Amino acid sequence: MSIEGPWPDHLLTLAEWEALPEDNSRRFELAEGVLVVAPHPPAGHQWVLTELLVQLHDQLLPELTPLPAVEIVVFEDFPATVRVPDIAVIPEAVLRQRPVRLAARDVVLAIEITAPGTRRIDRVLKLAEYAEAGIENYWIVDLEQPATISAFELVGREYKLVVETSGTLSVTAQVPLTVDVQALFA
Numbered sequence: 001m002s003i004e005g006p007w008p009d010h011l012l013t014l015a016e017w018e019a020l021p022e023d024n025s026r027r028f029e030l031a032e033g034v035l036v037v038a039p040h041p042p043a044g045h046q047w048v049l050t051e052l053l054v055q056l057h058d059q060l061l062p063e064l065t066p067l068p069a070v071e072i073v074v075f076e077d078f079p080a081t082v083r084v085p086d087i088a089v090i091p092e093a094v095l096r097q098r099p100v101r102l103a104a105r106d107v108v109l110a111i112e113i114t115a116p117g118t119r120r121i122d123r124v125l126k127l128a129e130y131a132e133a134g135i136e137n138y139w140i141v142d143l144e145q146p147a148t149i150s151a152f153e154l155v156g157r158e159y160k161l162v163v164e165t166s167g168t169l170s171v172t173a174q175v176p177l178t179v180d181v182q183a184l185f186a
Contacts, residue, residue, distance in 0.1 A: 008035055014073065014080040018100075027069075031125075033079030041086075041115050048113055048141060049086050051184045056089065059177050063092045064108060071101035072110070074133045081129060086141075087111040104133035108175070113141040127152065131159045137171075141184070149181050 008016070011033025020028075029036040041049070049068060056066040066089050075081040082101065089109035090102060099106075110130050112122040122140050130138050131154055138152045138159055146166040152159035153171075162171060169179040 011079045013078055014076055014082070017080060017082060027084060029084055030080055030082040032075075032081055038117070041113070045086075045113055045115050045143065048143065048184045052111065052113075052141065052179065053087060055179050055183070056087070056177065059175075060089065061175060064089055064175060065092050065095050067095070072104055072107055073101055074104050074129050076103075083110075083126060083129065085110040085126075086113045089137075104130070104135055107135045109137040109139065110135050111139040111141065114143055119144075127159055131157060141181075147181055147185060149179060 012030060012035060013033070014030075017030045017035075027038045027040055029038075053066050053068060060066065066087050068087055069084050070088050070090075072083050072085065072088060073080070074083050087109075088102060088107050088111070090106050091108065094102065094106045110126075112118070112126060114122050119142070127138065127140075131152075134154065136154045138154075140150045140152075142148045142150070148164055148166045149169045150164040151162045151169060151171050153162050154160075163169060166181055169177070169181060171177050
């Protein structure tokens with residue numbers, strides 16, 4: 001999407017969001033109808049994302065796929081919310097349908113890697129949004145030293161912190177996964 005001329009002066013509907021022209025120069029999200037624009041993450045952030053994708057890919061069952069930076073419709077009704085987590089784990093069957101964006105119900109795990117300016121959004125706002133949307137698992141990779149991964153599991157309509165570690169993350173919810181946090185920075 002590329003915004004030519006004046007910026008939107010009203011809350012966008014999901015249809016208006018979808019009609020915006022494609023623009024890969026920045027990262028765009030829609031938060032309760034408000035267009036949110038951010039720069040692409042820096043190289044160190046991308047390195048951690050790539051290393052985490054490799055670790056996940058090697059452990060996930062064949063019917064699950066980790067995808068970087070894919071749009072998720074968190075809330076479809078007005079005012080709509082569309083988020084772009086750093087990684088979304090989805091069923092292979094959903095990927096085969098070639099959706100333009102994902103529905104929150106199709107996401108098994110959403111992962112956000114904090115960056116300057118996103119820590120509060122990831123730890124408070126997205127935590128609440130993803131829980132309300134019913135995403136079963138949510139991880140936050142915090143790059144502030146010592147780097148940590150916090151793994152949350154949906155219990156009822158709220159997330160429960162399962163583990164927070166700067167060592168080795170081991171979870172068994174839905175899919176057993178182990179992530180060596182320090183190896184993400186090697």
